[in-house]
Amino acid sequence: MGEIIRETISAGDMDPTFIEKIEKAGADRIRTCLSCGTCSSVCPSGRRTAFRTRELIRKALLGLREDVLSSPDLWLCATCLTCLERCPRQIKITDAIIIMRNMAVKEGFMLPQHRKSAQKLLQTGHAVPLDDANRDMRRELGIPEIPPTVHSSEEALAQVKEIMRLTGFDTLVEGEGTGAKQE
Amino acid sequence: MTDPQTYSLFLGCVMPNRYPNVEKSIRVVLPALGIELEELEGASCCPAPGVIRSFSERTWLALASRNLALAERAGHDIITGCNGCYGTFKEALNIVHEKPDRLKDVQQILKSVGLKYEAGVDAKHLIEVIYSIGIDPLRKKITRPLTGLKVGVHYGCHLLRPSKLRPWHQIQKQTFLDELVEVTGAESVKYKDKFLCCGAGGGVRGSNVPVSIDIAREKLDNMMEAGADCIVDVCSFCHLQFEVCQAELNKELGENKYHLPVIYYTQLLGLSMGFEPQDLGLHKHVVSTQALLDRFL
Structure with a gap:
């Protein structure tokens, strides 16, 4: 007979400063969460995966920093903002998730496909840059072949790149990240 | 300004x-x-x-x-x-x-x-600027009413939420886009979970395609069950999701179940205003719009 293993949380796993940081970054009222589960019940990703918003917020409140930041589940939120609308405590849940994602990325947890989008932004000023097929379609449609965006102006692109350098986006994206752990 | x-x-x-x-x-x-x-x-x-x-x-x-x-x-x-x-x-x-x-x-x-x-x-x-013109003045512009066309209206998320930072009346179920669709002569069909996300946002489309397209599939199924002839959207990312995911879903299924045309609102309105499909880019869709256009031209 196998022994039943109960998952216990040890004091050492809890970082009390974690929730303070999330709160300070803009998720005020998060401590008023009553774990009612409304957020999970309206979550489109939660309907089809094991992702539970309530669990994520509870873990954050307990200070389970490492667990939260390294979890790929953190990236299952489609930012549809339904939970934020429905929360009886009016907690900015989506904001809290974005804050935790920022913390995760800072620690090197970035999914490879997301790093690619970020690199495209770094190189071109667009997360989705123009390709040849759409360049042809633009010409056929009689609209400017190259859109009048950063794609048409080296000066504008230089400005955008400088902003990304000033805000540390280049080192954040090109740094040595481990990527969020896979299941 | x-x-x-x-x-x-x-x-x-x-x-x-x-x-x-x-x-x-x-x-x-x-x-x-x-x-x-x-x-x-x-x-x-x-x-x-x-x-x-x-x-x-x-x-x-x-x-x-x-x-x-x-x-x-x-x-x-x-x-x-x-x-x-x-x-x-x-x-x-x-x-x-x-x-x-x-x-x-x-x-x-x-x-x-x-x-x-x-x-x-x-x-x-x-869509906010178009709606501010008013339904009656818009009705005067319609020269090719799209009578009989059944539309699955998709609002998307960030157009409506967070509601406190949006210009719409603070009600749970908005109707402005339905009104704008119906002014063209088309009918906005009632379908389950109309305000559900398309599944593309939040980096989910980029990092977790199966979850992302499964959300879109749920919306497509609900629209199709309600008898929609097409989707009307107002967001380029929702548009991408619905245009691309139908082929992905068909590939997965091994049958051509999903072929609901994805029409952006200005394309629908333009068509009802008498513009030619080519002027509205309706000939350049991933999911063909031809059968739908044939009904009105």
């Missing part, structure tokens, strides 16, 4: 670089409604509220503010046809309006690249 009916057209990424046919319809239809568009030269990615904001909120805010600063310099509010870009600008403006230290930080960053920014500009979704 100088002239309320002239806007700086913010294109973003997905529309000009993946769905220029949608962009074409906007460039054709808005001026015909008296909404003048000026190019917002040198604009970048908004940047995307789901991915880029999730990586670095500070970079996101600075780049969003740069785009807003370009419009401020031009003397016009921004007009956009993407819910994601709309969400980015509305949220970015709210942050700098509420937090003076954030505005100061952004101003310093922009100053070092030679830009001035007072956050005195606004961003509007084109």
